[in-house]
Amino acid sequence: MTATLGRLSDQSAVRTRQLDDLTLTYVVDGSMAMNKEEFLASIPASYWADHPDAVTADGRVAMSCGGLLVQRGDHHVLIDAGYGPARETTPWAEINCGAMLETLAALGHTPADIDVLALTHLHVDHTGWAFITNPGQPPQQTFPNASYLVSAEELAPHEHGINPPGSSPLEQIEPLEKICTTFADAEEVAPGIVTVVTPGHSAGHTSYVVTSARGRRVVAFGDAFHIPAQLTNPGWNSAPDVDTERVLIARARITAELEQPDTIGFGFHFGDQAFGRITRDDARMPTWTPVPAAAVMPTPRPFG
Numbered sequence: 001m002t003a004t005l006g007r008l009s010d011q012s013a014v015r016t017r018q019l020d021d022l023t024l025t026y027v028v029d030g031s032m033a034m035n036k037e038e039f040l041a042s043i044p045a046s047y048w049a050d051h052p053d054a055v056t057a058d059g060r061v062a063m064s065c066g067g068l069l070v071q072r073g074d075h076h077v078l079i080d081a082g083y084g085p086a087r088e089t090t091p092w093a094e095i096n097c098g099a100m101l102e103t104l105a106a107l108g109h110t111p112a113d114i115d116v117l118a119l120t121h122l123h124v125d126h127t128g129w130a131f132i133t134n135p136g137q138p139p140q141q142t143f144p145n146a147s148y149l150v151s152a153e154e155l156a157p158h159e160h161g162i163n164p165p166g167s168s169p170l171e172q173i174e175p176l177e178k179i180c181t182t183f184a185d186a187e188e189v190a191p192g193i194v195t196v197v198t199p200g201h202s203a204g205h206t207s208y209v210v211t212s213a214r215g216r217r218v219v220a221f222g223d224a225f226h227i228p229a230q231l232t233n234p235g236w237n238s239a240p241d242v243d244t245e246r247v248l249i250a251r252a253r254i255t256a257e258l259e260q261p262d263t264i265g266f267g268f269h270f271g272d273q274a275f276g277r278i279t280r281d282d283a284r285m286p287t288w289t290p291v292p293a294a295a296v297m298p299t300p301r302p303f304g
């Protein structure tokens, strides 16, 4: 299958990329069209005027959601669990999601294949498929054989009864609290997968550094960045960021990770350019350069 480049202004196709012994696949759950004036209010209008390629035809920002499947032999780690079934409009976005299990099936996997569900953070568009609730029954793990992982810092506010803006509904949080395994910064939580806990976007937001057998790496950086322009302009925060000072620290650390040798990045919300690497532009500022990945399925749950 031929690796191709997508466009930033499109929702993501289901794309896969090989990294030595690792197969990395974006298991797309669906589409989110963000109102940039609400969700990215810190970004000056002049940026959008100068970058028509960064928005959809109707002036919104294409952000897909889903999970990154990291397959190494028979071992399957899923980083994040999408939004879950939803067709709705919120102040931040129009949302059309719920395809994740269909996408997984089309890729030849069942929920029982997943060994680890590693969460970047507890926002609604990252935990949606963690549990399935049928009326009159307790919530069931969608991935019945998986260890569910979340950082201790991310879980802490919820344990104190606080649900920050953008948080997952209690139907996801409460069962997660009962069964999850928590971790700290710089822990190897699965073979070749190390945590980078950087509070800022949320209380204990986590990126995962995944290393191949030959030492090549991918950094799945969750919502440390929502759009590529935030790599170049780390002061441009996103609406749900809980601590904008610590967002700056987080972004500096993730940028340094991305600039290590033999490293690519994965951004859930980077349009159809989820896989990329940091390069430096003429002004020596970090910029996102997408890398080709094979589109194995078209965009699930597109708009229109």
Ligand SMILES: [Zn+2]
Residues within 6 Å of the ligand: 121, 123, 166, 201, 223, 240
């Ligand atoms: Zn988030």
